[in-house]
Amino acid sequence: MKEETHIENAQLDYNEEELLLLSKKNIDHFGKIYNKQYDSIFRFVLRKTDDDELAADLVSEVFLKAMLAIKRFQYNGVPYQAYLMKIARNEVLAHYHRTKKRMVISIDETNLREILESEVEVKMEAEKVISLIDLLDEDEVAILELKFFEGKAFYEIAFILEKNESTVKMRYYRALQKLKEKVSGQ
Amino acid sequence: MKKYDIRIRRGAFHEKRTSRYKNFDQLSRRYKKERIKQVMTRLFYLLFLVAVSVALFFLFR
Structure with missing residues (x-):
């Protein structure tokens, strides 16, 4: 059995920080992080591409x-997944910049309905939401996506978007307010 | 023109969908190639700097 496969499959009870330290010394330990984080990063990219092959290529780059x-990574308490999402977001943005295509936002219908009912306090057809999302700017959409679909905390969103936490909170509530006003105006 | 191409997905995402793309061995091989490239590039810059320094030394001594 190859050593790398052995490390990858070993049931080691390391926490994230220890695993990152081990990976700095021997990259084969990164396999455990890869296996743990792959699905969530793939899903995150897939939501922004709606294309399996493209998502797989971008995730591989991430x-x-x-x-x-x-070796340069400094653990500062923010989960490593947020760090990977930050790279993934930049990869996706670079892809859309290169191809000059419109950014895809793929939303799960059931998820969307739940969010609308709990946060915007309204029952609405998914199709109608499309016109409302178009009113938001790129950052506001990213904040809502990360908050609702990825379940990220504000400090993680701030880290991913490279913004201040209070700015993220303010923009989040402003985006929700904007949606509520538009819904009540319709 | 709309800013985003918004698509509403019906049906839950299935984790099995990712399994055919998940391949750490392949990624590990790519990483090793990229690391070699990275080290070679750094060595090249270092050699270039040494060569320029030596050339400047002999030119202005």
Whole structure:
């Protein structure tokens, strides 16, 4: 059995920080982080591309970049997943910049209905929401996506978007307010 | 023109969908190639700096 496969499959009870330290010394340990985080990063990218093949390519680039930068990575309490999402977001934005296509936002219908009912306090057809989302700017959409679909805390969103936490909170409530006003005006 | 291409997905995302793309061994091989490239580039810059320094030394001594 190859050593890397052995490390990857070993049931080691390391926490994230220890695993990152081990990966800095021996990159084969990164396999455990890769296996743990792959699905969530893939889903995150898929929501922004709606294309399996493209998402797989971008996710592969994300992990490659993370591996190449592992020695420079400083653990500051923000989960590593947020760090990977930050790279993923930049990869997706770079892709849309290169191809000059409109950004895809793929939303799960059931999820959307739940969010609308709990946060905007309104029952609405999913199709009608499309016109409302178009009123929001790129940052507001990103904040709402990360908050609702990824379940991220404000400090993680601030880290991913490279913004201040209070700015993120303010923009989040402003975006919700904007949606409520438009819904009540319709 | 709309800013975003918003698509409403019906049906839950299935984790099995990602399994055919998940391949750490392949990524690990790519990483090793990229690391070699990175080290070679750094070595090249270092050699270039040494060569320029030596050339300047002999030119202005």
